[in-house]
Amino acid sequence: MRRPRAALAALAALAALAALGCNPDDVVHRVGWFSTMRHQRSIKPYAQPIPPVPGTVPVTGAEPVLSIQTADRLVNARTRTSESINRGRVLYETYCLVCHGQAGRGDGPISSAAGGPFFGVRSLVNDTIARRTDGYIYAVLVSGQVMGRGLMPVYGDKVRGSDRWDVVNYVRTLQAGAQSPRGRR
Ligand code: HEC
Structure with a gap:
């Protein structure tokens, strides 16, 4: 009698997680005092890189094409x-x-x-x-x-x-x- 009840509780917990959006990372993030490294101000994989401000020059210098x-x-x-x-x-x-x-x-x-x-x-x-x-x-x-x-x-x-x-x-x-x-x- 106890076993099926425990299984049911686990299932309910899983369902609740799923309802919150599946990804445990996202769930943790919603709790204010946790932070995960996935949520940060950085360029995500496959995201478009932010182009440098117009007029930016490389600090190491650029090589001119020789004529x-x-x-x-x-x-x-x-x-x-x-x-x-x-x-x-x-x-x-x-x-x-x-x-x-x-x-x-x-x-x-x-x-x-x-x-x-x-x-x-x-x-x-x-x-x-x-x-x-x-x-x-x-x-x-x-x-x-x-x-x-x-x-x-x-x-x-x-x-x-x-x-x-x-x-x-x-x-x-x-x-x-x-x-x-x-x-x-
Ligand atoms: C993938 C093939 C390839 C490789 C590798 C290559 N070259 Fe060349 N190179 C050419 C071709 C093709 C030309 C002719 C370019 C033209 O039509 O003006 C040429 C032309 C040149 C010329 C001018 C020749 C002239 O008569 O004015 C020089 C100098 C030269 N190569 C040096 C090098 C050096 C040094 C390297 C190695 C760092 C190198 N090449 C590697 C294909 C290659």
Whole structure:
């Protein structure tokens, strides 16, 4: 006789909870002196973020998109030491080799020169690019297609600071290798 009564009471309690709106969090919240972390002034998952006030500027500064004219005036911040070249090589082989190829001839695994699907990849070691400024190579690396360079991706967000000049120094090394009788093509 006692058991069914207890079960009934439990059922009634559950029904009352359900009537209050199912979510125990909401129930607790209605009691003034409880607070749950779910109810707070924050952006909820999947909610639209609040855009910053117009005119807001990032405190860490923003990087301008380089034009070829400004690029030519940039000064290489890294001396071409073996340390710089080795660092540049690691970065080049991580980010650039896939398109521009091991020796920089534009024949990386996914470039069209190698019969791949990625068209228009250029050689980084021909005479024309060898005569370009360090700043030019730097700018194409940083801004790529944003400065109107075809399908060349932007790497400014991945290769940062002096690492960029290390890549430039490594590209210069590839060019020097290509000029030697053995590497010329
Ligand atoms: C997804 C393929 C791809 C990758 C990866 C890539 N590039 Fe390129 N790159 C291109 C294409 C395509 C062009 C030709 C852009 C054009 O038509 O102007 C190009 C052009 C360039 C040029 C200008 C060549 C010239 O003749 O003026 C430079 C310099 C360059 N890339 C450097 C780099 C460096 C450095 C990296 C690595 C950080 C890199 N690229 C990674 C596709 C790529």
